[in-house]
Amino acid sequence: MATLTAPDGTQLVYDACEPLSPRAAVLFLHGWSDHAGRWSGVGERLRDAGFAVYLLDQRGHGRSGGRRGYLSRFSQLLGDLQAFRRAVRRRRPELPQILLGHSFGGLVALRYLETQPSDPLAAAVAASPALALATPPPAWKLVLSRMFADLWPTLPIPAGIDAAMLSRDPAVNAAYESDRAVHGLASPGAWREIQWAQRAVTTDGHRIDTPLLFLLGGEDRIVDAHAARAFADGLTVPVQVQWYAEMYHELLHDPQNEQVIADIVAFLATRGVA
Template sequence: MAQPMTDDPASAGAAEAAGTATAPGPAIAHAPVPSRQRMRDGTELLLRTWLPDPGRFAEPLGSVLLVHGLAEHAGRYQHVADLLCGSGLRVRAFDLRGHGASGGARMVADHPDIYLEDLAEIYDAALHGWNELPILLGHSMGGLIAARFATARVRPVRALVLSSPALALRLAQPVLALHRVLLTLAPRLRVPNPIDARHLSHDPAVVAAYRADPLVQTTITASVLESFIRGMAQAQADAARLEAPMLMLVGGADRVVDPAGSRSFFDNAPADLRDEVWYPHGYHEIFNEAQPLRGEVFAALSDWLQRHLQPSATARPPPA
């Protein structure tokens, strides 16, 4: 089992600086502890771990594994970690391979399930240290990874929270045709990332900070897009296999991913496990939306977590 590695102060410091610059909200209430974890193929990923105030919580009420979206990094989620820690949860997030301050070729997926496999290794190390089932929280691409992880039953999870998950994309036929050519001839070729920062949030400060963030990637490869295409189809097919309570937080005006994918996934998930809050005017990064919407999203998340923070299930060993 991979274990946390010694910090890399230079890369971790850069990541934290970028995260502080991009995350909206109040000053940092809970400082992250950076570390690194080596994957089975030797790639080192940057981790951040936040702990709740021991003065308020003698023991954490649970644990969260947070998975960020395409091209960004986990340092942008300080304000989300603050909210979770304020609810008594400890939080671990990591920069996906090829993203942020983690290792790996920039924006390259060696095979479609590589991000799923990395999450399994992060999960195993967390389970070993914390001995409890974690809540998975994923945004956008991270939401797709988290949804796949839960519905494929890679490991058992306590709950699933999806923020604007990438469960469908609007891809024109010319784009798909080019993708197929690149996937065959140059799957690792980096081409411009089509995400328009103006469509992330109604808050101009968030847009400006995203554009200025040195750790945000500006390219994508056919190998990464293929992980989306295959993963979305499989997640939709497996929605009925969900075994844990799920909250979906969806921006109805999302132009980065197609929110219809969230609707379809939700409709096919078990009715007794699913909750959804739909924000008709919300853009893609609903955790970073302009006020008052951001506060409404955080309140919905906090309320749902409080209702589900019963004593967690005893951790079961992961399958061999």
């Protein structure tokens, strides 16, 4: 475990999985309501493939500071990610950096790629990026959310994530439900910022100049994999899409996740970092 300080002073925590002679650094961003510890097995698998892996607890999640379930400004996450990159660079300055974002972390990663062209990455991977929900909320819920985003932006509301939709592995879903580090909240203020980011990412895709791999599950019932595929198809940079027809949302926690890891490594090999 290591710590870093975000631009606004918030203390952030990350874990490291480092082989003896890594070929590149993979920076991992988890999803909403989640935490880095749930992905330690993924870090170990990528480490065994020769990568140094760094898994960040995003602000408001896991061991990092910040109010649970609340997000003041989406741009704070981009500043956090830049600080995370600098911390990893100080630790391993010789390694090219690769960004791997899952779900909400994929949304953060894509927005970062659109807004930080002065600090390029070797490559990036978006796993089930949250560009849109698989099932949009009803209109009345959206109206109430907009109202409370102004009146009570920090109001803690259950996020409503159905654990059974995460993975085809029941053990993964059961562990998620019993994990006390999963906060399970989404405030109106956070939802407003996430919606803003989804619109911004979709609009500004032309700004991305980093080679990208999209990992998408055909049976994802949490985010809209088809929207992510359409976004990927519209990009002008080198893009590869891996579509796993029978997989759910958490591809890297699927019973067949060895194939997903292999696809990541193969993609990175085409970029000269594997």
